[in-house]
Amino acid sequence: MREGALKFLRDRKRSVKQTDVGEIARRYFVMNLFDGSLALLGVVLGSYAARVEDPLVVIKVALGVGLAMAVSGFSGAYIAEKAERARELREVERALFFNLEDTAFARASSYAALLAAIVNGASPLVAIAVASLPFALTLLGLMCFNHAVVASAISIIVLLFVLGAYMGRVSGEGLVVNGVKALLIGGLTATLLLLIQAL
Template sequence: MYIRLLNAGGILRRYFIMNGFDGIMTVMGIIMGSYITHSINPKFIVGASIGASIAMGISGFVGAFITERAERIKEIKDLERSLFTSLEDSVLKQAVDIVTVLAALIDALAPMLFSLISVMPFMLAICSIISLELAMLIAIVLISILLFSLGAFLARISDENVLKYGLYMLISGLLISVIGVFLEILL
């Protein structure tokens, strides 16, 4: 109800996609950094990824909360000036408060969720369930699937070509891999 009242569905979806994408790309960067330096250590990859995802989560929550709150309060104050009345105890003000917190939570949790999913193969390698080489392969495949899925989701929202949008996101992830391999050759 509150999301519809403020027409906030679009911004919440954008926060989820953009920050999920950031989480995936951060893990991909950590994996490629490990590869480039010839120090592929699953504990480092998991630890660095979790540390980065926590930092992105806190940054995302605070940044989104403060930004959304400021924008939404401005809208309320503009409306109050137009209506010559206070909206402090209104359903609209409640909606602003709830949607602001919801946006901040989505902004915080999306990169953490996608980072943790992306790094799971390395958790299995730490537990000696799979080999490090297999963890690397599964992580790259998993990241590729996640990136393609985010693109496909955007295509469905905009009623565009799923394959095209999926490939846009996938190519962006593969670009990090190509740059990583190129740097590894140079170093």
């Protein structure tokens, strides 16, 4: 059983190398986590603007938005990647004059599409956890609601900075510069949402 599990892991690792899915999955993860973070920042500050004071309501709305993004991210990425991998497979088959169906390359392509979809679908769950934790503490009586709103918003903005810094590291453009760019996007979103409250 152990040998079978090790073989499975080796095959998956080989598939990642063959298809460059690691880079694609990383890009999907960052992109959808960034989108999810901004969406949940909207949920938190929008709830505050609407004078919602029940932490459970905020958590449920955050879960609803996050899960919708997860399903959308998974299905959208899977359909797109599956189509792209099928196109690549057909191009290779035409170049080789050989049917690659049921080969290791075809299986690697299918695995790549699935892995990219899973990563894209799972990334908003991180944003859900970050946004919801302060409100969970409020439910436990460990934090007041207004403090939870502030803590949640700050946590999301910090997450945006980390994502920006990570993208800066990957691109070689600088951690701080890209982190600040992401921070400004989060700050602009927060400002617009707070302006809605003043209407």
